[in-house]
Amino acid sequence: MTYDPLQQEALIQAQWMKEKVFRAPFAREMTPDTPTFYMLVMLPYPSGRIHMGHVRNYTLGDVVARYQRMRGKKVMHTMGWDSFGLPAENAAIQHHIHPAVWTRKNIADMKKQIQRLGISYDWDRELASFEPAYYRWNQWFFLQMWKRGDVFRARRNVNWCEALGTVLANEQVVDGKDERTGHPVIQKPMEQYFFAITKYANELVQGLDTLDWPDNIKAMQRHWIGRSEGVRFSFELTHGERVSVFTTRLDTLFGVSFLALSTEHPIIQAASASDAGLATFCQTIARQSREERLTSDLKLGYRTLLHARHPITGELLPVFAANYVLMDYGTGAVMGVPGHDERDHEFAVTYDLPIRTVIESTSPWDPGVLIESGWYSGMTSAEATHALIQALADTAQAEPMLSFKLKDWGLSRQRYWGTPIPTVHCAQCGVVPESEEHLPIRLPEDIHFTGRGASPLTTSETFLQATCPQCGSPARRETDTMDTFVDSSWYWLRYLDAHNTHQAFNPEEAKAWTPVDLYIGGVEHATMHLIYARYFHKVLRDLGMAHADEPFQRLICQGMVLKDGFKMSKSKGNIVDPDDVIERYGADALRLFMIFASPIEKEIDWTGFEGIEGAARFLKRVERFVEAHTPTTDPLPPVSSLSSEEKKLLSKVHQTIQRMTDDLEVRYSFNTLVSSLMELLNALQEATHLTPAVRQHIVEVLVRLLAPTAPHLAEALWARLGHAGFVAHAPWPDVIPELLVADEILVVVQVNGKVRARLSLPADTRDADKEAAALRCPELQPWLQGKTLVKVVVPAGGKIVSLVVKDA
């Protein structure tokens, strides 16, 4: 009987399900010293169909999970749905289907698809963030954070479409217009809720040093958080008010020729009341998106009627409103030093402002030695900075300041499909947090989705009516919902205790299972999700719920799956549906090809189906090889009594175990994992004279090595070998160290850097003898004839003899 993946895979999956083969235990079921492994993959957004990126991600995670299970560990590996967000609401607007209905259907469809891949999830821990049972804990965390003072309200710009009366997401805005209707979009400040993530900015930077993450991801986070050390001090304006600036280059103070303030700066806003030109300028800038403001080379400014006094020279400096100064970084105001800052320089050229050189250095933008700077001349930049802070401490309130590019986490969304923010607006008490007993604050059903006007929640009378928890008088419920990044900032903890109705999760479970041992997901989440999640985890730690400082000890970011060089997307029509591939080749072939095709962190182009033919072919060869074997119970004879062919082959087998173990445990290199296995099969098929016992040993090893990548076939073959249990629970093969030692080694001889001979020598040959053997070797003589030997190098390890010769 031959193995037909299309029929067998479903049967095997049903058995796994029935026997709960992948069930992860609770902490209370384990002794404290039970070895555990938490294998986490980024939870998907239920868009409707899984795509190849999901297949890649989940297969990689599954290979590790299955391997760790075979190593005897208890493995946490499960799946959930990041199911709040814009697409469900768009579906509601366009197709008049309720977001919950749309989302439930998508989850059901995608779950079926994922299950066909044979991923070893404990489905009993499945969660979906749109369920009140989940999002009530978002609300609960919000209330705890409110108590700790980690939530605040402030005004910040949003994309505002006047015609629709709606706030738009960045992705909905194209060229300053609403993507759908083409109505213009402006930046408008709006009162919003924030998490004070910047309180943790320093710890978020420092924590990176403790993580086993790829260096590029750490670098991206460091830049995103953007820690810079500088100085804050103030300039006095001629009318007496003071404006505070932040600079990292106080040493250039004598080069200041103007001040530039953000158009949203309170001082500019105040001044525009009596300056029509300024007011117009500010409106123009408000129409630019943040992206335009940062990418545009054009530095736009407006010279106000204000002047500021230089804190040391007393010189009067013009004050500008400028588009390149951002209100949400530093203090929203900069001192303009055209001689030593590129942006200020560009601005000064445009507006014809003095450009002074006050630092001597290799480049105008680098620190150096001060000149033309009064009695600070001659000091180094560092000395001058220090001295100037002292000098300006009283007169200009100068003080060292850490500034971060990281902004506080704005979590308000004027949307329906998200977690309702649990506060009420009371005429007497203001904004008041809901009391915990009232959670969850549920999303109402009586909603009209129009895609225009304020949040859909404002159309529900039942939802709006609330009672002030503080004074008991009628109040209006908050209609903002939370950013969906909140949902994905703690889900891995909920997996551990997914059905708990009186706690987000039991801290004992967190203690037993976290930090997550390995987290795999797309590189596109390198900054936002992975910073928010780290932040949230630290808050949970400070609430006494999570015990580790960092949530994800090891991280792998997989590259994207492309088709013909582009991201697969519906709009491009270049989607390859995993179901079609499984239909034709089976899940094992798809899994095997996915991880073999390319290293994880690289993008992979699904150029066609040629590669997967090879994967399917390999699986058939394995099957035939095992099929041809008649099982025996004879034990493996001692190594000393093996024939030399058998010993050589068994060495290959055990080297392969060694390499694959290394690939799975240390290197996380999956494509080479598969190629080792292919190499092994090639070697096995060449072997002719094997005793049944040796063959039995080899076949048993082979099937177990196959089990993490092609689990269905491995399961079937394991049964055929007469085993009663699942190969999923079989132990990973142990290396017999004796078999790793080779009798002979290959020594390569180089002359002037070129390989001229290869010698096979006994493994215990000393380096000096290798050198002698090399010099004697006949094929080397033409290269040595008539030359003088200048130098011989035999590096440690002794695999190379390098000869340097020159003409005699």
Added chain:
RNA sequence: GCGGAUAUGGCGGAAUUGGUAGACGCGCUAGAUUCAGGUUCUAGUGCCUGCAAGGGCAUGGGGGUUCGAGUCCCUCUAUCCGCACCA
């Protein structure tokens, strides 16, 4: 603009610590088997040169360090990804 990466045969890639470049797979060529085949098996396959043995060249371009560089340093070019309201 800022930040992060990548570049090796016809293609995907391997080379784990500076030590045999091209493992493994795809594709292609030839032969065998089957013969309805899109099955299977064997051999070959970086480029140039040579009857052959062999030799030369070769890891995006240029330069450098070294006995030795795909790997380290400098520089240039090309391509891809992220940028805070997509998830």
